[in-house]
Amino acid sequence: MxxxxxxxxxxxxxxxxxxxxxxxxxxxxxxxxxxxxxxxxxxxxxxxxxxxxxxxxxxxxxxxxxxxxxxxxxxxxxxxxxxxxxxxxxxxxxxxxxxxxxxxxxxxxxxxxxxxxxxxxxxxxxxxxxxxxxxxxxxxxxxxxxxxxxxxxxxxxxxxxxxxxxxxxxxxxxxxxxxxxxxxxxxxxxxxxxxxxxxxxxxxxxxxxxxxxxxxxxxxxxxxxxxxxICDHPMQILIRCNRPAALAARVFELDSIVEARLHADGGGLLVKTRDAGRFYRLLNHIALDGIDIESVAPADDNVNSVYEYLIGGEEPGK
Amino acid sequence: MIAKYWAQMRAVVRLEMKKTFLSRRGLWVYLLAFAPVLMFAGHDLSMMRTREERRAIAAAHPVPAGALLSIQPGMTREEVIARLGEPNVDSRQIRFGGGRIRREFLSYTDGQSRYVFGFADGELQSISVREEETFAQDRLIFATVFQFFFLRLAIFFGCVGIFTNLFRGELIDKSLHYYLLAPIRREVLLAGKYAAGLIAAVAIFTASAALQLWLLSLPYESSLSGHEISAYLGVAALACLGYGSVFLAAGLFFRNPLLPAAGVLIWESANLFLPSALKKISVIYYLQSLCPVVASPHREINPVLALLISSTEPASTILAVAGLFAVTAVVLVFASRRARRLEINYGAD
Structure with missing residues (x-):
């Protein structure tokens, strides 16, 4: 063809x-x-x-x-x-x-x-x-x-x-x-x-x-x-699961984790990481180890900061 | 290419069919469509029960032949009872008026009609005869219900419910884009959706009309002619065709299709009072021209308003049918142009 x-x-x-x-x-x-x-x-x-x-x-x-x-x-x-x-x-x-x-x-x-x-x-x-x-x-x-x-x-x-x-x-x-x-x-x-x-x-x-x-x-x-x-910019991820405290203990196995805190409603964990790829791979293992993960969603509302970071805060050409 | 368009249209019809027939949103369409059926069924039951009662009474307590017709005002109570015997219908009523007048009503039946003789202080003053309803009367009642309720309200609003939802309903549900992302011409999509709506509307409303016609004939030995039955069913189907196209277009052109529906309703209702030329720019004019019995609303209308009614010769059958098809075709062409330019912007919709 x-x-x-x-x-x-x-x-x-x-x-x-x-x-x-x-x-x-x-x-x-x-x-x-x-x-x-x-x-x-x-x-x-x-x-x-x-x-x-x-x-x-x-x-x-x-x-x-x-x-x-x-x-x-x-x-x-x-x-x-x-x-x-x-x-x-x-x-x-x-x-x-x-x-x-x-x-x-x-x-x-x-x-x-x-x-x-x-x-x-x-x-x-x-x-x-x-x-x-x-x-x-x-x-x-x-x-x-x-x-x-x-x-x-x-x-x-x-x-x-x-x-x-x-x-x-x-x-x-x-x-x-x-x-x-x-x-x-x-x-x-x-x-x-x-x-x-x-x-x-x-x-x-x-x-x-x-x-x-x-x-x-x-x-x-x-x-x-x-x-x-991109890798230098930390990313925030929200994981909804049945045991957020146990999950918090596990995520610090990675040195790229900057911060982990329980979500206000007690049903999830907010994680800040510099290496999302490694974090997702770790989550796959955790999911197999008995922590029931309901959903994983990026919670980084501050994507604009990534842009400013990447393009030096320059206003797009208007 | 034509075969492909047919296959695509059939696919659209299949997808739409369940929605048009079984949508929870459309339950009221069934209520509207079958309300006259319930009314005629109730009428039949009541009439058949009354008829059976009268015949049973007349058989148990026969009134001498011709005696009922020989009773004249001025006769005394005793004279009446001497000729007819004691009342055979259990409805004797005695009242006392303001002037202490003793009033009495004696009821008789010959098995068909009911005669009520009203006495004041023992002297016959009034004779009321309630004759058994005839097929001719019921035929006229059917024609009136068909033209002034079924066509103007039931099919009209039924088509609003079915056809405006074909596009507008999916815009509200945010699922129209699935159709727009298929390799199908918008005109074919519109034709498929219209066909689905039409199948549903025609099935529902002609079924209702057929049931009404059956119930109309049920208590009688006579029935409507085949020509009359097919005319009523055909008019119901043509009403779905005409109103369906109008409301399909309304669903495409207007965010709230109830506003144009109200406008069309006002226009169609004002049809009676419009000058002859304007009457012809309406769906109802052609539909009424096709109805086999002319139902006059004049008796029900205030005499002042009745003066404003303009009479126009009904359109010939060919002109009426051709006119409805022409109106439908023109409206669908405009609708398909709109469909071609349709964008998905659910936020704004």
């Missing part, structure tokens, strides 16, 4: 701006995203979801143009044969089981029943939800809902996968499995575009990073250039 021309293997933004009335979504964004794992990183309101919605035609640019592998988002028939999007919205059509959800939306492609069934089971298998496939989504945990959304996004085998905060709400083991799946998909030559408001999180998985702040792209490039600087 002949590889697509370079132009058609990129996700391109040409001087794209989007305003919501008088509120800025993104401004003058020009990007060319190659295959591999690309992370859009920025604090809440920085424009990550706006960029993703622009890529998938859920919103239109006020100015400029977007092309996904040469296809405009105005042409959904071609676009969504290429693109799968797992949004941040934690909502599902009512009354459907996991399998019905994926199968029903695959039928919208106009494919026969057998093909849709086969693709549905394959996608469900990839996110390891086979056992829960026939249960109603309304009864799923947050992590299961994230995974079924991911399965729906990958079910039709898209070349471009757009994932908005896909690791939110996943426990450490599933998080590791999901990251492995992203790597697998990227290794197959696909675009995997992931958003996160936590730089440390995507550091582990990205080939390239696009940093956003207040609707502007403030930095983009290979992750290696940013990694050492």
């Amino acid at each position: 002949t590889p697509p021309p370079v132009e058609e293997s990129l996700v391109r933004f040409e001087n794209v701006s989007r305003f919501y009335g008088e509120v800025l979504g993104v401004n003058r964004v020009t990007l060319a995203i190659p295959p591999g794992i690309t992370s859009l990183v920025g604090p809440n309101g920085s424009g990550k979801t706006t960029l993703m919605n622009l890529m998938t035609g859920l919103i239109r640019p006020t100015r400029g143009s977007v092309r996904i592998l040469g296809v405009t988002p105005e042409d959904p028939e071609k676009l969504f044969a290429l693109v799968g999007y797992s949004t941040q919205f934690d909502a599902f059509p009512k009354g459907l089981s996991g399998f019905q959800f994926i199968y029903s939306f695959l039928r919208l492609f106009g494919w026969p029943r057998e093909k849709c069934e086969r693709l549905s089971w394959r996608a469900i298998g990839r996110v390891r939800l086979n056992d829960a496939a026939h249960r109603k989504i309304a009864g799923y945990s947050k992590g299961m809902r994230q995974r079924i959304k991911l399965a729906q996004a990958i079910a039709h085998d898209p070349r471009v996968l757009v994932l908005d905060e896909p690791l939110n709400g996943l426990d450490p083991l599933v998080r590791a499995e999901t990251i492995a799946l992203f790597r697998e998909l990227a290794a197959e030559g696909r675009h995997v575009i992931v958003s996160s408001h936590v730089l440390h999180e995507v550091d582990l998985i990205s080939d390239q990073v696009i940093l956003l702040s207040n609707g502007y792209v403030v930095a983009e490039g290979k992750i290696q250039g940013l990694r050492s600087e």
Whole structure:
């Protein structure tokens, strides 16, 4: 098979701006995203979801143009044969089981029943939800809902996968499995575009990073250039578990832990670490040692400080 | 390509069907649709019970033939009882008026009608005959209920509930994006959703109309002609078609579709009083033109308002059906243009 021309293997933004009335979504964004794992990183309101919605035609640019592998988002028939999007919205059509959800939306492609069934089971298998496939989504945990959304996004085998905060709400083991799946998909030559408001999180998985702040792209490039600087900046993580005090005793096995304190409600532990990667690996062991970990979520609301740190406090070019 | 669009439309219909038929939000649609069924069922039960009672009484205590018709005002109580015997319906009532007048009412039945003779101080003053209801009367009552409740309110608001939710309901639930992220033309999506709504609305409202028609004929030996039955069912289906398109579009154009629904309701209700040319710019004008029995609201209306009613020749069947299809097509074209420009911004919605 002949590889697509370079132009058609990129996700391109040409001087794209989007305003919501008088509120800025993104401004003058020009990007060319190659295959591999690309992370859009920025604090809440920085424009990550706006960029993703622009890529998938859920919103239109006020100015400029977007092309996904040469296809405009105005042409959904071609676009969504290429693109799968797992949004941040934690909502599902009512009354459907996991399998019905994926199968029903695959039928919208106009494919026969057998093909849709086969693709549905394959996608469900990839996110390891086979056992829960026939249960109603309304009864799923947050992590299961994230995974079924991911399965729906990958079910039709898209070349471009757009994932908005896909690791939110996943426990450490599933998080590791999901990251492995992203790597697998990227290794197959696909675009995997992931958003996160936590730089440390995507550091582990990205080939390239696009940093956003207040609707502007403030930095983009290979992750290696940013990694050492990121590592110096401590990150705060909230772990919800049944025995936070016992967990606190365990986390100090790592010298990269800066601080650990019990959450005010007594049901969790706030940890500040300089090496999130090592900390997540340690959590995997702890989870196997009998502490019941309910959820792990970055609690660093001060992502802006990371930006100031990275870009020297410089105001994005307005 | 057409085969693919059909397959996609069927997939949309399948997804929507459960929602349109079984949504908890839509329970009131069933209540609205089947309220006339309950009313006609109640009417039938009451009528059949009364009829059976009268026949049983007449069989047990027969009144001499023609005697009931020979009773005239001015006769005394004794003369009446001499001709008819003691009252055979257990409803003798005695009252005393303000002037200490002794009033008495004697009731008889010949098995069909009920005769109530009113006496004042022993002299017959009034004769009231309550005849058994006829099929012709009930047919007119059905026509009135159908045109002034079923079409104007039940189907109207039922379509508001079913069709506005097709898009607006999913925007509220934040689940519309799943459709917009599929490789399906927005026009096909709209057509699929409209078809699903139409199937549900037609099934619910024609089932209700069919039950009402069955109940209408149940106490009688006669029934409506096949032409009349199919006309009523067809009008119910066409009402769903026309109002459905209007409210599907309302769900796309307006954040709160109840406002345009109220506007359309006012316009459709004011139809009686509109000049002839304006009457024709409404769904109800064409629907009423297709109804087999003309139900006049004039008797129920204040005489002053009745003066304002303008009469217009009903549209011919072909024109009425074509007009409804044309209105539906135009509205759906506008709606599909809107759907094509639709963006997902749940925060703002």
